[in-house]
Amino acid sequence: MADLRFDGRVVVVTGAGAGLGRAYALLFGSRGAKVVVNDLGGGRHGDGSSSKAADSVVDEIKRNGGIAVADYNSVVDGDKVIKTALDNFGRIDVLINNAGILRDKSFVRISDQDWDLVHNVHLKGSFKATQAAFPVFKKQGYGRIVMTSSNSGLYGNFGQANYSAAKMGLVGLASTVAIEGAKSNIHCNVIVPTAASRLTEDILPPDLYAELKPELIAPVVAYLCHESCEENGSIIESAAGWAGKCTIVRAKGNLLRSKISDIVTVENVRDSWEKVTDITGAERLASIQEATGQLMSDLERLSNPTGPEGGSDGNTFSFTSKDAILYALGVGASTGATNELKFLYENHEDFQVLPTYYVQPALMAVMMSRTTTDAVPGKTIGLEQVLHGEQYIEVCGEVPTEGNLVSKVSVEEVLDKGSGAAIVSKIETFNESGDLVLVNQTVTFAVKAGNFGGPRNGVKIIPTQPKPNRRPDASLSQKTSVDQAALYRLSGDTNPLHIDPNMAGIMGYDRPILHGLCSLGFSVRLVLRQFANNDATLFRACKLRFVKPVFPGETLRVDMWRENNRIHFETVVAETGVTVISGAYVDLKSVMQPLANKLSASNLKSDAVFEFIIDQVKADPNKAKSVGGVFLYNITKDGKQAKQWTMDLKNAKVYNGKPEGKPNTTLTISDEDFMLLSEGKLNPQTAFMKGKLKVTGNVMLAQKLAPLLKANAKL
């Protein structure tokens, strides 16, 4: 590989008259850089000044065929140092803040002057020079900065309180400069050298001192400043031909209270101290956002202390009909929609819980246990990095419409997906008699938790299924509300990602995203509407993958394909055309047949209440005068009694008598009668009997329908 060169680059090294600074300057000079050799030429305690030190290094560089100029300014006037570079070479690419002095004294003996001088040279000097160079770097979209810290700063050292404080200050300065510069390709790192220099000559033992040649550290600093080096915001320690990255780690720690309403007592702290200070499994946090995210995670856990870690009653999920109704509202059920009142009114003769509500006990159990957060080896997964990846739910027993359910969570496998980890959890849920009634499988996608060496493909994960290769058999759309997530979260998933713009920002979204389970609830409900006449008892199972986020306010279009009792579906955001749920299906116990099939002789002989869909008329938003509606009739086995009917007359206000229908089917009615129908003042059966509502086109439909309705009318 080619040598790493700095041709055309201008490098400023402060304190370059001797020691490390000199070694840096010589190395950069020998690699083609134009070097500004800054040195005030003072003593190591910050006294005096002379041009000698800088001049001799400049001479040395020149003797070796390099290009260099001397600068004698104090770094406290950092802008002047940078000006020297600009005046002589017209640019600056690299700044090494290296200048330093010592004023060692035991802590109580440090005078204000000792403190100020040390801080001025190390911390303020680095600030001034960097601040002067920064706009130039920003303008040219390139810059490399090195701050010089010390083990004395990282760990403390007797007699160096002023120096330690300044050196640790440089770490903070570099961390923020690194963040602010990143988008302009400005990198800022910290070097922690241990070298033989005039600052260390009487501190280190002589034989060790001899081994600590600055020339062994200079290549590390030079590499950090090369355009090919991507390191940014790091602390690199180097000495005697060794280098390693230093980092600050945080213990797993411990919650000091059980729930949000508790206070923290001194005794709580004492009792937790062992866990607070146990650094087993300690982690490096990548950013302040990660720290905030984990804090939010903890607050979440304190606010919902139902799990074993929260400290109360395991994975018991208690719910009433009110909770199920709140959920139904959260996933878009409406009293204005055909046959959905039963999901919203506890006194309805056929009150039902939407089957997807039964993912709630599973999700709550997963969120409240540590099984997911601790699933990836060597990492603790924070709430700020989890997305709902996939979901499977199967109703395998009698689930009550209110009561208690107990769930058991186990992690089945953890998949290494590169960009993240997919944590596959199985949740079995039991009713109060101990019978297994639900099986859920949740795939949690932990962003940036991949590459841990785990398997990529699972054996236990329930697979998604590709959609059939044809146009959808049916599509239904529904717009979510801008407050959809605000409403949905009241059902239990209070993850701030869905309501708090800050949390959304931490996860890289410009606004909060909708709960995956809310999109799932909308989608499955529309499948049930299309193929199960909204009968939740026909639901058996469902599987899907969340492939892209949904934002509250977007319209969900559910495209459906029927293959026997399996309804494949895909959910797309209508406004953008982006697929948000894929590989999905709902398995029904049986599918409500289209009218023509339903009217077959064998069905009529059935003892069961006979239900059928007369026809489905799709609303066409592009045609203001079309009508959307589902005509639903329930007729007893002998076909005599019309038990119930409903018309969904959405978009009907401008109806002109000729709605769009399925091919070959036209429903005809006058404007006036249509309005009466929509207001519930005219019964559809009466309308049909009186010839006010005509079904034409679909001959079979019309022919089979007429005698039935006539028979009813005679009653």
Ligand SMILES: CCCCCCC[C@@H](O)CC(=O)SCCNC(=O)CCNC(=O)[C@H](O)C(C)(C)COP(=O)(O)OP(=O)(O)OC[C@H]1O[C@@H](n2cnc3c(N)ncnc32)[C@H](O)[C@@H]1OP(=O)(O)O
């Ligand atoms: C502890 C508490 C538990 C908490 C549970 C959840 C709590 C809730 O409050 C959280 C939510 O509701 S979040 C909202 C719903 N979810 C979403 O919006 C996620 C949408 N999906 C995405 O953005 C991407 O798929 C994304 C980001 C997930 C992946 O995208 P990429 O990183 O670009 O991955 P990609 O390159 O497409 O694929 C890489 C490998 O990963 C697999 N994969 C992709 N999406 C997946 C998904 N959704 N689930 C599972 N695996 C997924 C790919 O198949 C690929 O693997 P392979 O190459 O082996 O096929």
